[in-house]
Amino acid sequence: MLNMGGMFSYSDMESLGELCNAISSCKKCDLYFSRKNAVCGFGNVKPKLLIVGEAPGSKEDDMGKPFVGRSGKLLDKALEYAGILKHEIYISNSVRCRPKIGRAPKISEIRKCSGYLSSEISLLKPRIIVPMGNSAIKSVGLILGINLGRISEVQGSILYADGKYLAPQFHPAAILRDPKKLERFKDNFLKVSGFMEDLHVKAPEGLFIDYKVRRI
Ligand code: SF4
Numbered sequence: 001m002l003n004m005g006g007m008f009s010y011s012d013m014e015s016l017g018e019l020c021n022a023i024s025s026c027k028k029c030d031l032y033f034s035r036k037n038a039v040c041g042f043g044n045v046k047p048k049l050l051i052v053g054e055a056p057g058s059k060e061d062d063m064g065k066p067f068v069g070r071s072g073k074l075l076d077k078a079l080e081y082a083g084i085l086k087h088e089i090y091i092s093n094s095v096r097c098r099p100k101i102g103r104a105p106k107i108s109e110i111r112k113c114s115g116y117l118s119s120e121i122s123l124l125k126p127r128i129i130v131p132m133g134n135s136a137i138k139s140v141g142l143i144l145g146i147n148l149g150r151i152s153e154v155q156g157s158i159l160y161a162d163g164k165y166l167a168p169q170f171h172p173a174a175i176l177r178d179p180k181k182l183e184r185f186k187d188n189f190l191k192v193s194g195f196m197e198d199l200h201v202k203a204p205e206g207l208f209i210d211y212k213v214r215r216i
Pocket residue numbers: 023026027028029030031032038095096097109112113
């Protein structure tokens with residue numbers, strides 16, 4: 001059972017469909033006022049990897065789907081470069097409604113929305129989670145009851161907490177703002193891809209040594 005740190009829980013929700021219905025009608029924070037569509041997670045329900053972004057952008061808000069705008073296209077290219085198949089993963093967000101004029105979500109909004117991500121983690125049971133950007137790392141940290149630090153400090157590393165591997169990564173929007181980070185972004189996914197493969201063939205001790213996995 002995940003440490004919910006006193007947050008609301010959706011343990012009574014037994015399916016992703018129920019969860020998506022709850023998200024679609026949610027009014028738990030003020031982001032509800034600015035959204036056109038709340039955006040549910042999307043992807044393989046037995047994912048090898050759970051990717052967590054920040055918040056829906058304008059296109060996602062219009063279409064009600066995660067990562068369909070410019071950030072999504074960059075993410076697709078990086079996944080393809082790393083040989084990670086899109087149909088093997090599940091993509092979600094820290095908050096499900098678009099903040100006005102594309103601002104970052106507040107910690108209070110991330111906290112109120114984190115119960116949905118917690119439920120997805122419980123239902124999907126991913127072995128590896130890739131939080132992309134500071135909002136995602138805050139959300140995953142709240143769920144695990146751990147301060148995971150800032151993304152600039154932990155991106156590219158592999159962490160182990162509560163029986164899960166975390167592979168923090170830049171958010172693609174940060175790469176669009178600063179293309180100098182692109183190679184690092186792609187290489188981080190390449191490392192995750194290798195780790196996904198090795199997870200099935202190597203003993204945990206070997207994995208911890210080879211990938212310098214840090215227990216937190
Ligand atoms: S951002 Fe999350 S908590 Fe806030 S209204 Fe949307 S779904 Fe609800």
